[in-house]
Amino acid sequence: NMKSNEAALKYFLMGAFSTGLMLMGIALTYGGTGTFNMEAVRTFPNIYKGLASFLEILGLLFLLVSMAFKVSAAPFHFWTPDVYDGAPSVFTSFMATIVKAAGFIAFIKLCAVRMNETSGVVNWQMIYAILIVATLLVGNITAVFQQSVKRMLAYSSIAQAGFMLFSLISLNDLAYEGILLYAAAYSLATIGIFAILVKMKDISLEGYNGLAKTQPALAATNMVFLLSLSGIPLTAGFFAKYYLFVATLQTGYTWLVLVAILSSLVGVYYYFRVIIAMFQPADRETTQIQLSTTQQVALVLAFILSIVIGLFPGFITGSI
Helix, strand or coil: HHHHHHHHHHHHHHHHHHHHHHHHCCCHHHHHCCCCCCCCCCCCCCCHHHHHHHHHHHHHHHHHHHHHCCCCCCCCCCCCCHHHCCHHHHHHHHHHHHHHHHHHHHHHHHHHHHHHHCCCCCCHHHHHHHHHHHHHHHHHHHHCCCEEHHHHHHHHHHHHHHHHHHHHHHCCHHHHHHHHHHHHHHHHHHHHHHHHHCCCCCCCCHHHHHHHHHHHHHHHHHHHHHHHHHHHCHHHHHHHHHHHHHHCCCCCCCHHHHHHHHHHHHHHHHHHHHHHHHHCCCCCCCCCCCHHHHHHHHHHHHHHHHHHHHHHCCCHCCCC
16 A cells, blocks of 8 residues: 555655665775774785774764664664554564664674774763654653554663663673663563554554453453553563663763653653553454464563563573
8 A cells, every 4th residue: 555655665765764874974984994893904004094093983973863763763763653653563673673773783793893992082972872862752752642552662662772772881791791682672562562463453542442351361462561561560571671771880980861761751751651551441343363382382482581581680681
């Protein structure tokens, strides 16, 4: 349909533009370092060092913008709501989880090596902090005003990217464990929510009315996934945020953690709107959601893991 075609076109244009930026960044970084190996940098003669340093910084800025596009960080997020809303729900869940997680792995690798080496020239941490604040504000505040649950989740994914960006501030062991936990918690919750959403006839908030009465098991699993995204204790999302916040506090960015906590409260509000809607009486007969055996197994597995990781985060971090 027209909506899906527009989403596909925007996704293609975003991919082409961000890939172009990435290629330009790689070329400039090569011009400044003399190698494609990020960990092995050639030593230039003194006469070329100034130009080489400039080319590398410029290349890293291009790479930073291209990565921000791919993980939906503000102000490079504008493609996300329309693409997530217009694409089929199965593909949306793939973009919101696998694609985003892979993007952050590349982001962290780039920051941990080259950007860390050039931190004496550019204050990358402050740039990350600005990206985080902008992403949290845009994602959370805009999500509050959405009536479509799918579109709300699209803006929510932007806000979640803001939390995941905290891993770039400290780049220590706690941050690495935190991003690993966050990627697992976020992916499990998102896949679980979309497994239910894809079967909904009405994806507005009113479409969830009566779900707790007609299908309490689905409502319970959906509630746990939403609580995990909110960062409520005893769910996987709580320790994911806790690890990243503590890692950031160790670097001295206390104000940034306070902004994130306030943003989390906004997230709790719009996630709980969906939970409350499920317990509201339906104005019309609620359609029974039929899940295949595979979908049921995946949903139960995601539900169990969201609880297990929330109780035993070492299950992911390897500290058990």
